[in-house]
Amino acid sequence: MVDFIQTTIDGLSIGSAYSLIALGFTLVFGVMRRINLSYGPSIMLGAFAGTWIFVTLDAQPWLVAAVTVAGTVAVGVYVERVCFWAIRRDAAIASMVSSFVIWMQLEEVATILLPGRTYPFPELFRTGGVEIGPYFFRMEYVTTLTVAILVLVMLRLLLFKTRFGLALRAVSENPAAAAYMGIRPGRVIFRAFVLASLIGGIAGYLLLAADQQVTPYFGLWATFKGLIAMMLGGMGSIPGAVVGGLILGVIESQTQWYLGNAYKDLSSYLVLFMVLVLRPGGLLGQGIAEREAQAFRRI
């Protein structure tokens, strides 16, 4: 039982970072109904910029964190302009395909910036962890969980208490109606992208600081984890992204503990498959799935 609870705690901590990445996907999908495959690679390139100043200039961890987040936002803006804004009137699939192309480009840039495969990534705190009763809390995980909760609270305030949040929710539902009320959907989408990149940069930093290393494959990994968590919870649903990320984290750490590392990914794909068969919209995404289905029936 102690093992089970301990692995659940670890799973929730890593899962909270998955939640943040899923939130990035879901924010963009929510406002545009488009998927940004380059999201993970954008975070990877931001992290490479961070590790670059760490390796070459021996920068402080907080500066690495700042550069990682700022780098991710800069790359996110680039992706938005090229893959989304420039072809906003074309079919949604065009954005997905071009975001895949940009993904390759971003990986190339990363390998040019730092030609090796694996680079060290600095952790925020050097202390090992805290023990409470039989449970051990790794310091990185405590940080991840705390920051993730903070980001979620801030995001909730932003979405429900500010004018921008209202505009974002209005555009998510109906961009044409929002335009009648003087909201500029293009602008809201751009800001949603910046917000998603900001959250992604934070999540990327937390995950990499816990691993203490970064490789160019982090992009692929982050896109996979984020998409799986989003689909588990429900496409375009913000609570869904949070729940999906946490579930994914717990499933992974439980399978890793009880069945071994080899089954970690297999079990999460299996759970995703079952969820999508039973609830095609994801756990909390039924509303959106139904609305989209209705829209298709109308056509």
Add this chain to the structure above:
Amino acid sequence: MLEVRDLYVDYGKIAAVRGVSFSVGAGEIVAVIGANGAGKTSTLNAAAGIIRPTEGDIRFNGETMTGHAAHRYIREGIVQVPEGRMIFRTLTVLENLQVGAYRLGSYLLGRASPEDVLQRFPMLADRLHEPASNLSGGQAQMLAVARGLMAKPSLLLLDEPTLGLSPIAVEEVFNLISALRSEGLTILIVEQNVRRTLAVADRGYVVEGGRIVLQGSADDLSRDDRLVARYLGVDDGSLRQRARKGRLR
């Protein structure tokens, strides 16, 4: 107040509006009448800056508006309540109203207070925190108008405000229009319910095939033989059906 001259709107090769000129004076209710596909909504959308006209000149209080985007029009006081209501079903009633005040709002939401507007809509005031998807068709139309009023318009454009509503709700909409007019709001309305519309309007324009074919005071129009034969001789329901089948001409 609003001056539209030689307005053309094309959608690719399809010309929806072909040289429409009209004006709306302060305090007036002006009706635009015509069958489906005559170019009424396109005219209205162009006059509200939602779509960019291919050609034409739009002036509001003497200022050129042509080429500006919708948010500029709203800032100047031109607000459109779109066809089909287009309320945000996932947002609450209050949030829908706050979206209406988007252009006036500050960064925090609390300040966009809907009290003035709500005095007119007690039914909405009771349901502020319910999702807008709970509202009936008539209530949703009231919310759509209330949302438009939140932007503090000086000219309100109403596109088919009674489409698909029950007779009681239609009555409420026309009562609301009369009430708004008595408070000095200027209204440009597109409606299929020609008889009721001309009863509240001061002047009207009849649009056919993207052109204005008839114009005059509402009294004259409701006595005009051609208009009576075409739009008033039959009840509105069968008119709509015939218009849809293209047999109206």
